[in-house]
Amino acid sequence: MASITAAISGLVSVGPVLDLHIAVPQQVELLLTEQGQPVPAPVPAAMMIDTGASNSVIQTGIAQQLGLQPVGTVGINTPSSENVQCLQYLVRLLLPKGLVAVVLATEAPLNGQNIQGLIGRDLLQHGVLVYLGTENQFTLSF
Amino acid sequence: MLMAHVLATELETFAANKAELLATARGKYALVHGTDVQGTYETEGDAISQGYRLYGNVPFLVKQIVEIDQVANYVSNLVAI
Numbered sequence: 001m002a003s004i005t006a007a008i009s010g011l012v013s014v015g016p017v018l019d020l021h022i023a024v025p026q027q028v029e030l031l032l033t034e035q036g037q038p039v040p041a042p043v044p045a046a047m048m049i050d051t052g053a054s055n056s057v058i059q060t061g062i063a064q065q066l067g068l069q070p071v072g073t074v075g076i077n078t079p080s081s082e083n084v085q086c087l088q089y090l091v092r093l094l095l096p097k098g099l100v101a102v103v104l105a106t107e108a109p110l111n112g113q114n115i116q117g118l119i120g121r122d123l124l125q126h127g128v129l130v131y132l133g134t135e136n137q138f139t140l141s142f
Numbered sequence: 143m144l145m146a147h148v149l150a151t152e153l154e155t156f157a158a159n160k161a162e163l164l165a166t167a168r169g170k171y172a173l174v175h176g177t178d179v180q181g182t183y184e185t186e187g188d189a190i191s192q193g194y195r196l197y198g199n200v201p202f203l204v205k206q207i208v209e210i211d212q213v214a215n216y217v218s219n220l221v222a223i
Contacts, residue, residue: 027194052217111222
């Protein structure tokens, strides 16, 4: 099992944020390569680990930056809305230490936030999250 | 978000075929492109991979065949919807 440990000054206010890159899925990379087209560069993103999110989220606009098309829809509930239909995109999350995760991410606005995505329980179900509040650290292992 | 109209035709196609799909492939995942229900698959990943193989990097719909759709829940207000 590989582990990523991040030390964040002011973890309470900042939250457990991971710096990573969002990339096209392998299937799209293969298609583009076969067609002789350039593969879009992965997009750098700060994604917050959110145990209150059932599904991972990417900020509106990132899928377009990657030239991706939707492959699904999902209704979402938030504290202020119910069953809002959103698009889903298959993406690869390029995590530190060479870890790669494939998720069906929901596209939604994260306005006013200093993050570009949420890592939800759809990904966390495959790993172990340790939140060391007293040390301003967290560790995510897969 | 709020751009489900990109897949409006596929959602209509799924709805029109839902009763039959429930009868024959409940719990599986349907692959829909335009007005065509291409097939059903055991896993979401299989259906998505087949969608890319058949159609390329274009919009298509993979949807689980269930009576009531599962929703995604967000307990914080990070998602601005």
